[in-house]
Amino acid sequence: MRVEPFALSLAEPLGTARGRMTERAGFVVALDLDGVVGVGEAAPLPDWTESLNACEAALTAVAAGIDEGREPGTYLSREDGDESDGDALHGAPAARHAVATAVLDAGARRAGEPLHERLTREYGTRSAAAVETVPVNATVGDGVPAETAEAAAEAVETGFGTVKLKIGARDAESDSERVAAVRDRCPSADLRADANGAWDGDTARRALAAFADDRVAYVEQPLPVDTTTDGEGQRHDLTAHASLRGGAVGIAPDESLAAGGEGLAPVHAALDAGAADAVVLKPMALGGPDRAVAAATAARQAGVTPVVTTTIDGALARATAVHVAAAIPDVPACGLATGGRMAEDLLPTDPAPVASGAVRVPDGPGIAGGTRWHDPTS
Numbered sequence: 001m002r003v004e005p006f007a008l009s010l011a012e013p014l015g016t017a018r019g020r021m022t023e024r025a026g027f028v029v030a031l032d033l034d035g036v037v038g039v040g041e042a043a044p045l046p047d048w049t050e051s052l053n054a055c056e057a058a059l060t061a062v063a064a065g066i067d068e069g070r071e072p073g074t075y076l077s078r079e080d081g082d083e084s085d086g087d088a089l090h091g092a093p094a095a096r097h098a099v100a101t102a103v104l105d106a107g108a109r110r111a112g113e114p115l116h117e118r119l120t121r122e123y124g125t126r127s128a129a130a131v132e133t134v135p136v137n138a139t140v141g142d143g144v145p146a147e148t149a150e151a152a153a154e155a156v157e158t159g160f161g162t163v164k165l166k167i168g169a170r171d172a173e174s175d176s177e178r179v180a181a182v183r184d185r186c187p188s189a190d191l192r193a194d195a196n197g198a199w200d201g202d203t204a205r206r207a208l209a210a211f212a213d214d215r216v217a218y219v220e221q222p223l224p225v226d227t228t229t230d231g232e233g234q235r236h237d238l239t240a241h242a243s244l245r246g247g248a249v250g251i252a253p254d255e256s257l258a259a260g261g262e263g264l265a266p267v268h269a270a271l272d273a274g275a276a277d278a279v280v281l282k283p284m285a286l287g288g289p290d291r292a293v294a295a296a297t298a299a300r301q302a303g304v305t306p307v308v309t310t311t312i313d314g315a316l317a318r319a320t321a322v323h324v325a326a327a328i329p330d331v332p333a334c335g336l337a338t339g340g341r342m343a344e345d346l347l348p349t350d351p352a353p354v355a356s357g358a359v360r361v362p363d364g365p366g367i368a369g370g371t372r373w374h375d376p377t378s
């Protein structure tokens with residue numbers, strides 16, 4: 001297995017409650033499975049996944065194990081995340097994402113089918129369906145009300161039906177003004193907001209009441225991650241998010257789904273705790289496209305809406321996430337329109353371009369047909 005580092009700068013940094021994102025770094029892996037090469041991307045992001053160093057260490061260990069004859073699939077054996085303790089990909093979801101994607105990509109390329117068809121069959125709820133596009137939301141970063149409304153209006157003009165606003169970088173009253181300004185300019189857009197854990201319970205209740213007037217569909221991660229548990233073993237952050245539900249504005253855990261356990265355990269905990277109207281599923285943070293589709297299936301069974309987003313990744317992981325979304329029947333608008341922020345990218349052309357508020361699902365074999373990483377001589 002080859003492991004190649006990358007670093008990509010963002011042309012348009014994203015302002016969030018956790019600061020500004022300006023660069024993404026990670027690794028592309030290329031894995032030869034009986035003569036068919038599959039590729040996958042690891043784009044680790046602190047707060048969501050292991051560190052860049054831990055990711056590299058995990059991938060290096062997997063590469064060494066494969067060189068010694070270990071079967072790549074055995075690193076992924078349990079899709080519920082129960083890999084045996086001490087195994088290389090335990091606690092390294094971004095590294096697992098790369099390896100799982102490469103294995104799936106090689107299998108799909110061998111079968112001559114797009115990745116989403118394989119994901120659908122193996123981890124989804126229906127037989128493979130032809131899916132040409134997936135609806136996506138525009139992502140609008142922090143800014144003063146006029147800027148925010150302008151960016152949202154521009155997105156709606158270019159065809160986005162859904163706009164997601166980053167909030168929580170300023171106080172809740174200022175964010176309510178931003179949301180009101182957007183609603184004013186975009187009367188018929190579907191609106192969402194993402195607090196990235198910036199609020200406490202009282203602030204959240206106040207802000208959610210104000211957002212209801214402006215018909216915000218849901219808020220991602222209103223409260224911070226807190227994996228400590230009460231006497232019954234329930235996580236405090238999940239209980240707290242559950243107590244915010246019931247109003248007009250839905251609650252959509254995001255960071256909480258990447259904390260407090262391996263693999264899908266946090267997703268199941270959030271569903272069991274009744275903490276979610278929607279769940280924000282990031283294949284990179286969950287440890288792979290296989291797990292993300294399995295999480296969506298579990299969410300649907302619990303009556304919870306699955307939404308797929310990236311951690312703002314390179315083109316390979318973005319396209320992988322598009323395949324995940326395509327494997328979910330009637331998926332709502334997903335946070336996959338982030339390619340335009342990149343100043344440079346992993347592929348010369350975007351295999352999953354966005355137009356009119358939808359992303360095109362790649363229809364070649366595997367993730368996106370052939371790339372230079374698929375050519376073992378390059």
Ligand SMILES: O=C(O)CCC(=O)c1ccccc1C(=O)O
Pocket residue numbers: 137138139164194196220254280309310311312334335336338
């Ligand atoms: O969902 C979107 O619209 C874009 C993705 C996004 O907001 C994001 C990007 C990187 C890291 C975290 C997040 C997040 O959803 O919190």
Ligand SMILES: [Mg+2]
Pocket residue numbers: 194196220221254255280
């Ligand atoms: Mg979020």
